Amino acid sequence: MERYTRIPRSRGPIAVEDDQAGDESSYSISPLFIPGVLALSDPEKAEALADNLETQFQPVTDPSFPAVIETVEVALRYYFLSPASEPQLTTPDEVHEAIRGLKVSKAPGPNVLPNRVLKHLPKRAVSLLSRIFHAVLRTQNIPPTWKHARVMSILKPGKDPGLPSSYRPICLLDTIGKVFEKILLVRILWVVNERGLLRDGQFGFRPKHSTSLQLARLVERITRNFGEKRLTGAVFLDVAKAFDTVWIDGLLYKLTLLNFPSYIVNTISSYLKDRTFEASFQTATQPRRGMRAGVAQGGVISPVLFGLYVNNMPPHSYHVELALYADDTAIIATSRKTTLLVTYLES
Secondary structure, eight states, X not given: OOSSEEOOTTOOOOOOOGGGXXXXXXXXSSOEEETXXXXXXXXXXXXXXXXXXXXXXXXXXXXXXXXXXXXXXXXXXXXXXXXXXXXXXXXXXXXXXXXXXXXXXXXXXXXXXXXXXXTTOOHHHHHHHHHHHHHHHHHTOOOGGGXXXXXXXXXXXXXXXXXXXXXXXXXXXXXXXXXXXXXXXXXXXXXXXXXXXXXXXXXXXXXXXXXXXXXXXXXXXXXXXXXXXXXXXXXXXXXXXXXXXXXXXXXXXXXXXXXXOHHHHHHHHHHHTTEEEEEEETTEEOOOEEEOSOOOTTOSSHHHHHHHHTTTSOOOOSSEEEEEETTEEEEXXXXXXXXXXXXHHHO
């Protein structure tokens, strides 16, 4: 039985009125076009979007460097054979504080447990959660339920509802798992801040940093160059699907090089590997699929993990500096000569 309604390859996409874009009632009846096939019903569309996401959650590695991949894999095998460090365990008060910071407006994940329920847990239940988190930190083994996401696809404003790429995936994660992530994040950030691991040019998801401050920094650089009769050139990079394509072993290897406590690295490894997702569209939900790469969208620890993953980009010099905000990167070069400016940006 065919999964989709097949159409001749010569046919092009059906035109969609501009005022229909972003309207759920309009895109729910619009077909989804995939090369050579046509998805009409909600189950067909859910499967088409699931196929698109499954191909998206793949690691981006350069096949021209197999030696690097092999080195990383061997190093990690040796690392994970070594005894893990003693974890910093949690307390009921810490769990209570993590729950208190949850937003009640957030949609629940696959366990359908809203944050509002957690905020009304009695002290005994919070204490039991603390003991569960103890066990996870000791064993460095994340329950599979916490590694599953329900992905809802929302049409981007002004985009063609007939294309899978026009939909923004929204990941809904397990509620209890997100509370544990907040506990783990405290331990990750302590290491990051204590050792100053994130580069100064990274303003994404850091306290007392914002896009406005990063823009002010760039404007100040341009203004100073103008006053010194210097030219300013810039290249702006926006990596597509950056969070979804992170090479997990590469990230773990970088964490070991940064001398993170081994219990944190082991816990992150368990959290990132063997993740699954189910794609939903309107009334239909697809069976679970595997995720071979990426840091979880919507995950509490994902932004800082991505920041550490891209942290070893080439350092800035007198003529070139980087301005980063999560996966958005600006390369800024300064020179009195246009030819040198281009050379600095290309090097």
